Amino acid sequence: MEKLKNMNKTTRRNFLTYAFVIAAYIILQLWAGAGMKSSLRGMLVSICAYVVMAVSLNLTVGVLGELSLGHAGFMSVGAFTGVTAAVALQNAVASAPLRLAIAMVVGAIFAAIIGFLIGIPVLRLNGDYLAIVTLAFGEIIKTIFNNLYVGLDAKGFHISLLEDRTQLLEGGKLIIAGPMGIGGIQKIASFTGGAILVLLCLVVIFNLVNSRAGRAIMALRDNRIAAESVGISVTKYKMMAFVTSAAMAGAAGALFALNYSTIVANKFDFNTSILVLVFVVLGGLGNMFGSIVAAAALTILPEALRGSDKYRMLIYAVVLILVMLGTNSPRVRGFLEKLLPRRGGKKEGV
């Protein structure tokens, strides 16, 4: 405990975030074994996926300072490639957790590659322009997967665009069927896998942010011209943050898709990108702990409101507005600080 107090502020906050995730995992896991409602139990994995989406987008928006509106596109890439890998290895790899891990790695790698390719033209832009281009990128990914057919048979993968020309041999399987997406997925995603992914992503992000590279990235965010003038390579560091963020979104996509028996490209549309952005903004830009809490709370909230049926989405929207207003109001912050006097004194000026 004494050691914890002597740590520097950021390190302490990071360790508390790890501790929070681990504690939440242990509590939920125990509860899931002992009479948790199925509606909450069914959401555990998707909460993990959304948390990873939120922290990864926070890296782009909060740390790098670039508004990205196409984050669901990377999730989509990860989902489709990850599930394809999982289906292809169904017989070769018997262990479901191992297959899940491979799927997430494959999803992350493909999303990183796409992130790199997209990053080349996109990261030359700033601000609003970048936002619009990423928005278009998300739509492009959606359209591609809506028209992509991927089949697997004894001869290997067959890929065709626009129509199904895969001509699979006997015993072959059409994995991605254009607009029908992927069906008949074996649900191998687990809460444990999700929690491990969340922790891994946090480790990567915290270490990146606290490194030399992280300081360079934040310098770019705060003043690009000043950063450039002291010799920081804009493209290199922007790309580093952007690709890391894309890779994590890809892994989250694979995790998410493997939690449902079916997945379609239209799921990862503009609305999903905005939803993730809402998590980030609500949790606070650059605040990973906030992103985690916001993603979990806003995933559970619409389900928790099911009892109020018709007004559910209205209440959801009203709550969003209230929370946004509340967290931004100095009065409410002051009030919260009074409630938590322990932290009040030490809190750094915002």
Place this chain on the structure above:
Amino acid sequence: MKRMKKTLALLLAAVLCLGALAACGDSGSSGATANTTSGGTDTGSAGGNPVFKLGGTGPLTGGAAIYGNAVYNAAQIAVEEINALDGVHFELKFEDDQHDAEKAVNAYNALKDWGMQVSISSVTSKPAEATSVEAYNDRVFSITPSASSTATTEGKDNVFQMCFIDPAQGTMAAQTIARLNLSNKVAVIWKNDDVYSAGIHETFLTEAAAQGIEVVSDTTFADGSDTDFSVQIADAQAKGAELVFLPMYYQPASLIFAQARAAGYAPVWFGVDGMDGILTLEGFDTSLAENVYLLTPFNAWGTDARNVSFVEKYQQRFGDVPNQFAADSYDCVYALKQALDAAGCTPDMSNADICSAMLAQFTSMTFDGLTGTGATWDGATGRVSKNPLVVVIRDGIYVAAD
């Protein structure tokens, strides 16, 4: 301190507002959902009728809400009627899934927590694929009114369909065009990011080739590009298509009709069951749909006594003419009742026991409903077998085409 009080007061007021809204919602929903049920439960327990918990999910909000609401409305009517009869009674709970697989699974889990015993599955295909896997694992007997993809029932012995599967519709459409001798030069306009449209399109092409029908133009549209069809119409017109096959839902079709008329193009139009409902589309000039052929399981202008009574009740309560989704849903609830009655199930049985008793019934019984008489189910695939209806629109109503 004063300020803080003010903030606190504001917060309190907000919380109260929320509470009031939530309460509204609750009473509103129970008005809709449980009205039938509380009445049913009372008479049920008084008369000693077994009451089963019937669940279902569908899009009650969002772009596909019209289908979910039709199914939900008709299911309510069916449950009310059944609860006034002898035999099993139902308590109905229908959850919103916004036409999304993720939310459908959440909705299914909420129903599971409620204690659902039999299910009318999900309204749309992709959500139904996701929830039917859950229903299979939990051994909840399900019959979907309208999820028509093959994957909905594939590999799940306890999931059945009341509607035709998409591929069957494409095949039947091509056969009907050949049988009625409508045309040999056909154009197809379809939505290439839609499961329903793609499924029908694929088998239509195969069967058209087998029937000697030439497909001269094959054009597509997608979500977001579904308001301007001038390119597709011009292509069909230029290539001399005499019939245009439209495997899609009726909103885009209504625009195609209007834009084709503006372009001076008047082919024979042929639709599938998604076209049903076009006559009740708000602001639609029904003369545009004159002479449109469609395959549908249900004719709202049919003269059969049950048909008339259902349409009357539906119009009285919800204000529109019911479509095939509604009729399929009505039939689902009645088919469940018939099977539960025949199997002699009681509500205290476990879901797995109810499920196996229902499986025995559904694979052996014959069901007469609004959407076709003598319907039977194939136990291996869960698909229904009944005769499709071919109708043509004349003077704003359906008339049998053959």
